Amino acid sequence: MRSAVARALRGxxxxxxELTDESAYDRYxxxxxxxxxxAEVPSxxxxxxxxxxxQEEDPRQGFRCC
Structure with missing residues (x-):
C-alpha cells in the first residue's frame, strides 16, 4: 500500500x-x-x-504583460 502511495506522489x-517547467534546468x-x-554548466x-x-528577445516566446 505504501509503495502505491509513494509511486502516486512521485507521479x-x-x-x-513538468507543468510548471521546473524541470527545464535539470534537462538542460x-x-x-x-x-x-x-562546457561549464551554468548555475x-x-x-x-x-x-x-x-524569451524577452523573441516575441514568439509568449506574452509578457509586466
Whole structure:
C-alpha cells in the first residue's frame, strides 16, 4: 500500500514539475553534460537569466504583460 502511495506522489510531483517547467534546468544540465562535456554548466540563476533574456528577445516566446 505504501509503495502505491509513494509511486502516486512521485507521479504527481513529476507532473507538477513538468507543468510548471521546473524541470527545464535539470534537462538542460543533462544535455550539457551529455553533448558538451567540456562546457561549464551554468548555475540555476544564470540559466534562468539566459532563459528570461531569450524569451524577452523573441516575441514568439509568449506574452509578457509586466
Amino acid at each position: 504527481v510531483r513529476w507532473y507538477v514539475r 544540465v543533462a544535455h550539457i553534460r551529455k553533448d558538451h562535456p567540456q 540555476r540563476r544564470d540559466f534562468e537569466r539566459m532563459r528570461t533574456d531569450r
